[in-house]
Amino acid sequence: VPEKFATLGLTYDDVLLLPGSSDMAPDQIDTSSYISKNVRVNIPLLSAAMDKVTESRMAIAMARQGGVGVLHRNLSIADQANQVDLVKRSESGMVTDPITVHPDATLAEADELCAKFRISGVPVTDRAGKLLGIVTNRDMAFESDRGRQVREVMTPMPLVTGKVGISGVDAMELLRRHKIEKLPLVDDAGVLKGLITVKDFVKAEKYPNAAKDANGRLLVGAAVGVAGDAFERSQALIEAGVDFIVVDTAHGHSRLVGDMVAKIKSNASTVDVIGGNIATRDGAQALIDSGVDGIKVGVGPGSICTTRVVAGIGVPQVTAIYEASLAAKAAGVPVIGDGGLQYSGDIAKALVAGADTVMLGSLLAGCEESPGELLFINGKQFKSYRGMGSLGAMQSRGEQRSFSKDRYFQEGVASDEKLVPEGIEGQVPYRGPLSAVVHQLVGGLRQSMFYVGGRTVPELQSNGRFVRITSAGLKESHPHDIQMTVEAPNYSRK
Numbered sequence: 001v002p003e004k005f006a007t008l009g010l011t012y013d014d015v016l017l018l019p020g021s022s023d024m025a026p027d028q029i030d031t032s033s034y035i036s037k038n039v040r041v042n043i044p045l046l047s048a049a050m051d052k053v054t055e056s057r058m059a060i061a062m063a064r065q066g067g068v069g070v071l072h073r074n075l076s077i078a079d080q081a082n083q084v085d086l087v088k089r090s091e092s093g094m095v096t097d098p099i100t101v102h103p104d105a106t107l108a109e110a111d112e113l114c115a116k117f118r119i120s121g122v123p124v125t126d127r128a129g130k131l132l133g134i135v136t137n138r139d140m141a142f143e144s145d146r147g148r149q150v151r152e153v154m155t156p157m158p159l160v161t162g163k164v165g166i167s168g169v170d171a172m173e174l175l176r177r178h179k180i181e182k183l184p185l186v187d188d189a190g191v192l193k194g195l196i197t198v199k200d201f202v203k204a205e206k207y208p209n210a211a212k213d214a215n216g217r218l219l220v221g222a223a224v225g226v227a228g229d230a231f232e233r234s235q236a237l238i239e240a241g242v243d244f245i246v247v248d249t250a251h252g253h254s255r256l257v258g259d260m261v262a263k264i265k266s267n268a269s270t271v272d273v274i275g276g277n278i279a280t281r282d283g284a285q286a287l288i289d290s291g292v293d294g295i296k297v298g299v300g301p302g303s304i305c306t307t308r309v310v311a312g313i314g315v316p317q318v319t320a321i322y323e324a325s326l327a328a329k330a331a332g333v334p335v336i337g338d339g340g341l342q343y344s345g346d347i348a349k350a351l352v353a354g355a356d357t358v359m360l361g362s363l364l365a366g367c368e369e370s371p372g373e374l375l376f377i378n379g380k381q382f383k384s385y386r387g388m389g390s391l392g393a394m395q396s397r398g399e400q401r402s403f404s405k406d407r408y409f410q411e412g413v414a415s416d417e418k419l420v421p422e423g424i425e426g427q428v429p430y431r432g433p434l435s436a437v438v439h440q441l442v443g444g445l446r447q448s449m450f451y452v453g454g455r456t457v458p459e460l461q462s463n464g465r466f467v468r469i470t471s472a473g474l475k476e477s478h479p480h481d482i483q484m485t486v487e488a489p490n491y492s493r494k
């Protein structure tokens with residue numbers, strides 16, 4: 001039983017990593033890690049499940065870089081499931097369940113499909129799934145009558161097709177030999193079973209580090225809550241092909257969260273279920289006992305979070321991660337350090353404290369791929385960012401219902417005026433494309449691994465040691481006694 005004033009809580013700015021003996025070349029460094037028992041990423045970064053951070057566009061960009069996005073849940077079940085679908089279809093070795101169109105559909109309808117899924121052509125199938133032809137931009141481009149039926153303009157069978165199970169090399173060879181962009185895969189009965197496209201091969205070369213599932217599709221996670229139709233939401237997301245579900249609340253050490261984890265787990269053996277957030281060893285243990293595959297740690301560290309001042313609750317993040325990892329490591333459950341990271345150096349600190357990956361909000365909210373428009377203020381560029389417990393995120397607007405109230409266990413609050421926010425709304429500097437931001441973050445992490453002497457994330461975790469610093473030490477850490485005249489891509493004074 002902890003004493004009343006048991007622990008001294010430390011956070012990122014309270015510690016530094018000790019340089020250790022290092023005998024590796026930088027190109028030997030391996031940044032891969034696990035976000036949950038069965039989901040592996042190539043860089044240990046997740047984008048936060050927040051409505052100003054992760055929708056399908058950010059999730060696609062994160063997975064291409066080797067990390068993963070967690071789709072926020074402040075939208076309808078159908079919309080969130082649709083976003084999972086967009087990510088899973090975005091790039092893959094093979095699309096196992098391709099979008100198809102019926103021969104009786106109009107060109108206008110085919111256009112709509114292509115625009116929605118950003119594809120340039122669609123296989124045409126009958127109701128039984130038999131491949132009848134393919135309709136591509138080239139077939140449609142010169143047709144002024146958009147009311148015409150697909151069957152009239154499609155390129156009909158026989159088409160060049162491949163057999164299910166064809167190798168990537170053989171598929172590429174067929175595409176090349178016949179100068180075609182799409183190779184439908186069919187079974188012996190001629191039923192469409194998959195689709196391979198040139199675009200996917202090109203992307204695979206462009207994003208060699210992408211985080212993918214067993215079928216070569218990009219990884220994606222999605223958040224659910226505990227109230228109302230949260231369970232139905234989880235089932236719709238699983239149906240859409242999500243790789244892991246995060247039962248995402250501000251207080252994961254509560255029975256509702258444990259129950260929801262157990263319920264989802266018992267209904268779906270194929271996806272991992274992550275629970276959170278907690279900030280103590282006991283909280284981690286409670287989630288482990290409910291059967292989680294991953295634990296998300298962080299109560300109050302978020303840049304937009306006011307839980308620590310509104311409720312007086314929280315644990316400084318380095319201590320929270322360390323405490324949670326004591327329970328998690330023993331159970332073989334990976335830990336996500338969620339919130340509070342300001343600089344790339346904080347990633348390695350989180351990992352050494354015991355996290356396996358980290359989740360980022362403010363560091364990614366300013367990216368090109370985050371939801372929301374660019375804002376111009378006094379000649380500078382910003383993007384808006386807000387807590388999911390802010391009034392703006394919890395309020396319903398017109399027809400638009402808010403689904404994020406239950407993250408703060410306030411779903412029963414009678415009217416929006418009665419909500420007690422635990423977050424704020426604001427803006428962060430625009431940072432350009434995610435790839436550039438991730439390059440700096442992972443570049444910083446690789447330097448940390450080199451300095452500590454850890455070739456892999458597990459080695460970094462076991463070799464890393466902290467020194468505690470004072471406010472004088474922190475002052476010394478930052479640039480000092482100089483007026484900065486040039487912005488560095490990975491440093492700005494807060």
Ligand code: RVP
Nearest residue numbers: 048302303339340361362387388389423
């Ligand atoms: P940060 O990266 O410091 O911006 O923190 C992001 C994290 O903050 C999220 O992943 C989430 O756990 C937490 N959060 C989100 N909304 C709020 C809030 O309104 N209090 N907190």
